[in-house]
Amino acid sequence: xxxxxxxxxxxxxxxxxxxxxxxxxxxxxxxxxxxxxxxxxxxxxxxxxxxxxxxxxxxxxxxxxxxxxxxxxxxxxxxxxxxxxxxxxxxxxxxxxxxxxxxxxxxxxxxxxxxxxxxxxxxxxxxxxxxxxxxxxxxxxxxxxxxxxxxxxxxxxxxxxxxxxxxxxxxxxxxxxxxxxxxxxxxxxxxxxxxxxxxxxxxxxxxxxxxxxxxxxxxxxxxxxxxxxxxxxxxxxxxxxxxxxxxxxxxxxxxxxxxxxxxxxxxxxxxxxxxxxxx
Amino acid sequence: xxxxxxxxxxxxxxxxxxxxxxxxxxxxxxxxxxxxxxxxxxxxxxxxxxxxxxxxxxxxxxxxxxxxxxxxxxxxxxxxxxxxxxxxxxxxxxxxxxxxxxxxxxxxxxxxxxxxxxxxxxxxxxxxxxxxxxxxxxxxxxxxxxxxxxxxxxxxxxxxxxxxxxxxxxxxxxxxxxxxxxxxxxxxxxxxxxxxxxxxxxxxxxxxxxxxxxxxxxxxxxxxxxxxxxxxxxxxxxxxxxxxxxxxxxxxxxxxxxxxxxxxxxxxxxxxxxxxxxxxxxxxxxxxxxxxxxxxxxxxxxxxxxxxxxxxxx
Numbered sequence: 001x002x003x004x005x006x007x008x009x010x011x012x013x014x015x016x017x018x019x020x021x022x023x024x025x026x027x028x029x030x031x032x033x034x035x036x037x038x039x040x041x042x043x044x045x046x047x048x049x050x051x052x053x054x055x056x057x058x059x060x061x062x063x064x065x066x067x068x069x070x071x072x073x074x075x076x077x078x079x080x081x082x083x084x085x086x087x088x089x090x091x092x093x094x095x096x097x098x099x100x101x102x103x104x105x106x107x108x109x110x111x112x113x114x115x116x117x118x119x120x121x122x123x124x125x126x127x128x129x130x131x132x133x134x135x136x137x138x139x140x141x142x143x144x145x146x147x148x149x150x151x152x153x154x155x156x157x158x159x160x161x162x163x164x165x166x167x168x169x170x171x172x173x174x175x176x177x178x179x180x181x182x183x184x185x186x187x188x189x190x191x192x193x194x195x196x197x198x199x200x201x202x203x204x205x206x207x208x209x210x211x212x213x214x215x216x217x218x219x220x221x222x223x224x225x226x227x228x229x230x231x232x233x234x235x236x237x238x239x240x241x242x243x244x245x246x247x248x249x250x251x252x253x254x255x256x257x258x259x260x261x262x263x264x265x266x267x268x269x270x271x272x273x274x275x276x277x278x279x
Numbered sequence: 280x281x282x283x284x285x286x287x288x289x290x291x292x293x294x295x296x297x298x299x300x301x302x303x304x305x306x307x308x309x310x311x312x313x314x315x316x317x318x319x320x321x322x323x324x325x326x327x328x329x330x331x332x333x334x335x336x337x338x339x340x341x342x343x344x345x346x347x348x349x350x351x352x353x354x355x356x357x358x359x360x361x362x363x364x365x366x367x368x369x370x371x372x373x374x375x376x377x378x379x380x381x382x383x384x385x386x387x388x389x390x391x392x393x394x395x396x397x398x399x400x401x402x403x404x405x406x407x408x409x410x411x412x413x414x415x416x417x418x419x420x421x422x423x424x425x426x427x428x429x430x431x432x433x434x435x436x437x438x439x440x441x442x443x444x445x446x447x448x449x450x451x452x453x454x455x456x457x458x459x460x461x462x463x464x465x466x467x468x469x470x471x472x473x474x475x476x477x478x479x480x481x482x483x484x485x486x487x488x489x490x491x492x493x494x495x496x497x498x499x500x501x502x503x504x505x506x507x508x509x510x511x512x513x514x515x516x517x518x519x520x521x522x523x524x525x526x527x528x529x530x531x532x533x534x535x536x537x538x539x540x541x542x543x544x545x546x547x548x549x550x551x552x553x554x555x556x557x558x559x560x561x562x563x564x565x566x567x568x569x570x571x572x573x574x575x576x577x578x579x580x581x582x583x584x585x586x587x588x589x590x591x592x593x
Contacts, residue, residue, distance in 0.1 A: 008498075016401060019392045023408030026466060029427045030412070032434050045432035091318040098314035110315060117326045119576065121527055123548055124568045127555055128332030129325060131343070151321035181310055210416035212530050213548075217556060228418035232534055235422055243426055250419050261411055265403070269410055273474040 030254060037061075037244065037251045044244055060248035064234065067241065070252065072223055073230035080142055080215075080226060081208045084149035085201055092155030093197070097185045099156065100163035101171065111160075117153040126217055133218065144218040145226075149208055155200050158275065162196040163189055202268060203275035227253055336565035343559050354566035364567065366542050367550040370457065371526060374546065377461045378525035383517055385465065386472030387510070391502075393473075394480045413470030417530035424463045425450065425535050450536055453543040460531045460544055468524065472517050479513030480506070508591035515590045519582055526575055547571055 031051070036044050037060050039053040064070055098104070099111050125148070133144045170192075171184045179187070190197065212228045219225055225233060231253060235246045261268060337354050341347035358364060393405050412420065427435040430448035440446030449459040483506065491501045529548040532538055538545030538553075548571065555564035 012395065015392060015395075016397055019389070019405055020401065023405050026408045026412065028434065029423050029466075030415075032427065033423055047432065047434070047437045049434055049437075091321065094314045095318035098311045102311040102314070104308075104311035107311070110319070113327070114318070114322060117322060119572075119579075120326055120330050121523075121572060121575065123527060123551055124333045124572050125326060125329035127336055127561055127565050127568065128329035130555075131332075131336075131561070132329075134343075147321075148325035151318050151325065153322070153326070156318060181314070206414060210414075210418075212417050216533075217552075228416040231416075231418045231422060235425075243429075243432070246422060247426070250422055253419050254415055257414055258411065261414060262407065265407060265410075268414070269406060269474050272413075272471065273478045 030258070033247050034251050034255060037247045041244075060242075060244045061252065063242070063245045064249045064252060067245065068225075068230050068234050068249070069223055070230065070249070073225050073227050076142065076224060077209060077226040077228075080146045080149075081205055083146045084208045085204045087146070087150040088152040088155055088204055089197060089201055091150060092152055092159050092200070093185070093190060095156045096159035096163050097181070097189065099160045101168075101184075101189075102181075114153045114156050118157070122213060126214065130217060139218060140220050140224060141218075142224065145215050148214070149204075152200075152204065154275075155204070158200055159193065159196060162193050166192050196274075198267075199271035199274045202271040206272070333565045333568055336562055337569055339562045341561045343561055347562070350562055354563045357563060358566055358570055363542065363545075364547075364550060367545045367547045370543070370545055371528065371547040373457065374461060374464075374528055375522060375525040378464060378528075379518055379521045381461070381465050382469060382472040382521045383514055385469055386476045386517060387514070389469070389473045390476035390480050391506075393477060409473045410470035412467050415467070417467070418534065420463065420467045421531050421534035424459075424466075424531075428459055451540050453540050456536055456540060456544045460535065463531055463535070464525070464528065472521070475517060475520075476510070476513055479510050483509045511590045512592070515582070515586055519579060522578055522582065523575055526578070527571065 032049055035051060035053060036049070038056045038058060039050065040055055040057055043050045043053060095114075099107060129144075129148060130139070133139050133141075138144045166189055170188050171179075174184050174188055210228060211226075215226045215229055219229060222233065231246075231249050234249045235241055338350055338352070339347040340350040340353070389405075389409050393402060393409070415423075424435070427433045428449045430436055430446075430451075436446055436449070445452075445455060447455070449455040487505055487509065488501060491505045496504070527548050528546050529552065532544050532546045532549045533552070536544045538549055547567070551564050551567045551571065554560050554567060
């Protein structure tokens with residue numbers, strides 16, 4: 001190895017060290033919140049912070065449950081997100097099949113119509129939808145949050161792309177055996193498109209699990225709030241909620257997410273990269 | 280986005296190729312419409328219909344309680360004389376500019392670092408650290424940083440003071456609040472730019488970089504003349520997405536600063552929200568929503584125009 005190569009290897013090592021430092025700094029606020037939550041009261045919020053607590057205390061979690069119906073909010077979030085994820089996958093799979101495989105009048109125009117929908121932001125639709133929901137008495141109901149999520153222009157587009165890539169010989173063979181559209185779609189195409197459908201499902205799930213703008217407009221009763229709204233309510237409405245209690249609330253939301261991510265890192269990153277990239 | 284537009288211009292081309300003979304069991308003529316119907320119905324109800332509704336709303340005055348009255352073009356002319364709107368637009372453009380620049384530069388740097396050969400554990404750690412914040416909801420992110428930026432016990436303030444940055448309440452300072460929100464947004468969403476750019480790097484054929492290496496090109500020349508041109512379509516995509524996301528920024532302002540201090544961080548979508556749901560001026564809010572839509576649309580079209588200038592097409 002020449003001098004240049006050695007120098008280059010050292011430079012490369014240095015870059016890695018700097019990157020690891022930046023990574024550690026990026027995780028620091030999250031670690032700070034998690035560690036502070038379980039720290040003895042006399043060590044909390046010392047500066048410089050104690051990164052390793054001398055003993056573990058879980059009292060702050062109990063106070064979260066006293067102030068907000070955390071379990072209820074978790075279930076609300078789960079219900080809304082699950083309905084949207086399953087529902088939007090279903091409507092997207094059906095429409096994508098028609099656009100990818102069937103011949104019908106107005107197909108290309110309809111497809112362009114859906115694509116144009118990708119350009120319309122929530123801020124445009126929220127006012128008219130709010131007025132409509134108010135007429136129907138659906139403001140402050142979960143339906144107002146999940147109904148608009150049941151259609152996904154992005155989902156239709158992504159799945160159509162994927163379906164088009166699946167060889168037609170497979171459905172032709174099934175058709176000769178007497179299979180109808182639904183059989184072909186759910187027995188042949190959906191299993192083959194499982195990677196794309198999973199990626200889209202994960203993308204939709206994290207999008208709506210974390211959504212703030214839309215639920216914030218429509219939901220107001222404490223027992224109907226989703227987790228993100230609940231967290232803000234935990235800090236806000238009581239005025240001076242102790243920081244450690246809010247930390248405990250954040251920890252209850254972030255810690256399971258971190259565990260999930262550490263296990264499924266590859267799948268999660270790839271799903272979001274593919275769904276986002278195509279969108 | 281890029282692929283969406285490209286594809287929209289050539290719809291269903293692949294589907295037409297190699298069309299098989301229609302079989303007798305192809306189903307009724309209306310079968311395709313049944314497949315599209317659920318999505319179409321919901322789309323009309325919650326996207327297309329409301330989009331038209333928003334245009335109609337912009338021509339009325341309505342407080343949601345008393346009957347609406349026709350306003351003509353009042354709401355639109357008000358857009359031009361509203362100092363608070365001008366301030367919010369200025370803030371939003373500033374935020375958006377820095378958001379795009381930082382996402383592209385930092386995202387590319389992170390992706391280049393992780394793309395090199397390194398120990399598996401190191402790569403796993405870096406991917407986790409760079410990407411994980413993206414999965415946390417804006418609500419939790421805003422709360423975490425509100426405390427981290429606290430002037431008395433926040434760790435950000437403490438360490439910022441140590442390295443010579445201002446050691447004061449960033450969120451209550453009219454000059455530091457916006458930079459703080461730009462940094463928090465970068466922390467939260469850089470993971471997405473990072474994985475997208477990393478995917479772009481991984482899609483570059485190894486042979487091209489190796490060929491340059493054989494020709495004796497220095498790392499800097501390889502980056503500028505081989506990697507960067509081949510990465511430019513991905514960077515274009517990150518620019519477009521960053522613009523759309525940043526221009527509609529709402530949560531950090533709404534949760535962390537309430538637009539303060541003294542309007543220094545109020546964003547355009549936050550102003551829209553306040554106008555509609557706090558001041559109940561639905562018509563004017565609709566006019567603001569249309570303005571936001573037009574700006575995003577124009578900016579996206581301009582970006583596609585400029586695309587030819589700097590994006591290298593293979």
